[in-house]
Amino acid sequence: MSAHAAAGSANSPSPAASTSTAAVPDTSVEVRPVTEAEFPDWMRAKGTGFLMADRITEEDVALRLGRTDLSRTLGAFEAGRCVATYRSFEQQLTVPGGQFVAAGAVTSVTVSPTHRRRGLLGRMIRDDLAKARDRGEVVATLIAAEYPIYGRYGFGHATSTVEWEIDTHRTGLDPRWAGPECGGRVDLVEPEDVRKSGPELHERLRARKPGAIDRRTAWWEDRTGLTSFSSEPYKAAFYAVYRAPESAGGEVEGLVKYGADDKWGDGKQPLNTVQVHDLIATTPAAERALWRYLCSIDWVAKVRTGYRAPDDLVPELLPDPRAARVVTSADWLWVRVLDVVRALEARTYSAGGGARSVVLEVADPLGLAGGRFRLDVSADGAGRCVATEEAAELALDVRELGALYLGGRSAERMLALGQVREAGPGAAARVDALFRTPREPWCPDIF
Numbered sequence: 249m250s251a252h253a254a255a256g257s258a259n260s261p262s263p264a265a266s267t268s269t270a271a272v273p274d275t276s277v278e279v280r281p282v283t284e285a286e287f288p289d290w291m292r293a294k295g296t297g298f299l300m301a302d303r304i305t306e307e308d309v310a311l312r313l314g315r316t317d318l319s320r321t322l323g324a325f326e327a328g329r330c331v332a333t334y335r336s337f338e339q340q341l342t343v344p345g346g347q348f349v350a351a352g353a354v355t356s357v358t359v360s361p362t363h364r365r366r367g368l369l370g371r372m373i374r375d376d377l378a379k380a381r382d383r384g385e386v387v388a389t390l391i392a393a394e395y396p397i398y399g400r401y402g403f404g405h406a407t408s409t410v411e412w413e414i415d416t417h418r419t420g421l422d423p424r425w426a427g428p429e430c431g432g433r434v435d436l437v438e439p440e441d442v443r444k445s446g447p448e449l450h451e452r453l454r455a456r457k458p459g460a461i462d463r464r465t466a467w468w469e470d471r472t473g474l475t476s477f478s479s480e481p482y483k484a485a486f487y488a489v490y491r492a493p494e495s496a497g498g499e500v501e502g503l504v505k506y507g508a509d510d511k512w513g514d515g516k517q518p519l520n521t522v523q524v525h526d527l528i529a530t531t532p533a534a535e536r537a538l539w540r541y542l543c544s545i546d547w548v549a550k551v552r553t554g555y556r557a558p559d560d561l562v563p564e565l566l567p568d569p570r571a572a573r574v575v576t577s578a579d580w581l582w583v584r585v586l587d588v589v590r591a592l593e594a595r596t597y598s599a600g601g602g603a604r605s606v607v608l609e610v611a612d613p614l615g616l617a618g619g620r621f622r623l624d625v626s627a628d629g630a631g632r633c634v635a636t637e638e639a640a641e642l643a644l645d646v647r648e649l650g651a652l653y654l655g656g657r658s659a660e661r662m663l664a665l666g667q668v669r670e671a672g673p674g675a676a677a678r679v680d681a682l683f684r685t686p687r688e689p690w691c692p693d694i695f
């Protein structure tokens with residue numbers, strides 16, 4: 249999970265001061281929501297778990313407290329000292345078809361090294377997931393620090409990510425480029441402009457991108473330097489927007505935030521790397537123009553794209569796609585279905601050909617969302633889901649349902665891996681025909 253939120257009090261005892269590696273009976277540790285008075289210690293414990301304890305200030309604690317719903321912030325306490333942390337918050341997740349579903353976003357998960365593997369994560373996450381379901385949240389989401397942690401709690405790897413490094417000298421792009429050919433323009437803008445135009449642009453993006461999540465005002469304030477945590481100090485950056493041609497309204501259709509290092513080789517060779525921190529665009533023209541812009545900045549030898557969808561256009565926007573080398577390819581957003589009927593009815597399906605129904609047997613070891621469900625898809629792609637006694641066609645764990653939910657993973661592949669079971673032939677293929685989306689889901693953010 250993101251270590252971005254890690255923080256604690258600089259005045260708290262040092263992490264090692266009062267912890268012990270002696271075996272502690274489980275009952276000596278109490279798991280419960282933290283109080284305001286305990287919040288600095290909770291932050292100190294979180295910093296310990298994320299190996300960031302020495303970079304936390306009182307200002308960080310105060311800023312974080314103002315943004316934290318303490319009723320959803322759990323701590324594990326032993327003799328008054330916090331030894332494990334966990335938090336969830338309300339989030340909106342875009343599903344295929346563009347609807348936003350209510351998600352409980354899980355973050356700040358840590359267990360101090362002195363208290364690991366005694367079931368503390370299990371106690372916190374079971375408690376929170378049951379409450380999330382009772383609150384009416386349709387799914388829970390998280391970004392996993394390590395792959396093996398969350399499957400046991402019903403989370404499935406639902407979106408993936410890729411980062412490319414582009415060798416700008418190998419792209420085959422015309423070095424004389426002087427701006428978008430389409431009549432649109434790329435303009436450098438200031439952080440305050442981003443706070444004005446960015447949120448509206450992102451709202452348009454997330455309505456059309458399954459896997460995207462909402463961004464709050466604080467997200468924009470942190471990313472543009474209005475607020476800053478000492479554990480993640482704001483670094484000045486460049487911002488550029490793409491505007492459509494005046495004839496088409498001149499609207500902002502894309503935004504990029506990027507930084508650059510300052511590196512020169514022997515013989516006065518410029519070897520600078522541009523790191524993209526955020527690039528969102530609502531049209532292919534905007535994507536093309538912004539990547540073209542980044543690959544054409546003088547002195548820049550490499551562009552690191554940041555974490556993109558695996559089917560991002562960027563490599564093939566280059567005349568020579570091999571100029572873009574994959575440097576990271578990994579799981580990203582994990583989804584845990586809490587309410588099968590509402591989840592399956594919130595998204596749309598591909599209703600193109602063949603049978604348009606399937607009966608799923610969903611196993612949920614935590615007892616939150618399991619059962620047998622029939623999904624019927626109408627000609628317009630809407631789904632209707634009901635509990636049923638009919639014979640199941642595909643049996644799967646709620647973890648695999650979460651993985652399939654956003655349309656980016658394959659039931660046929662899961663069948664080959666032994667992760668789902670068919671009761672009748674062709675059920676996995678039918679699920680894929682219904683669930684899979686033409687483009688990969690993508691979550692541009694970490695939390």
Ligand SMILES: CC(C)(COP(=O)(O)OP(=O)(O)OC[C@H]1O[C@@H](n2cnc3c(N)ncnc32)[C@H](O)[C@@H]1OP(=O)(O)O)[C@@H](O)C(=O)NCCC(=O)NCCS
Binds near residue numbers: 364371
């Ligand atoms: C990951 C972490 C929170 C786990 O906490 P924990 O209290 O040790 O976990 P639990 O004791 O509840 O473990 C439950 C199960 O998950 C397994 N597990 C926990 N963490 C694991 C990991 N990193 N890799 C593989 N398995 C893991 C345990 O072995 C145990 O398995 P079992 O049920 O078969 O016995 C803790 O190790 C930690 O704080 N790590 C560093 C920070 C981090 O990665 N946080 C997660 C951010 S997304």
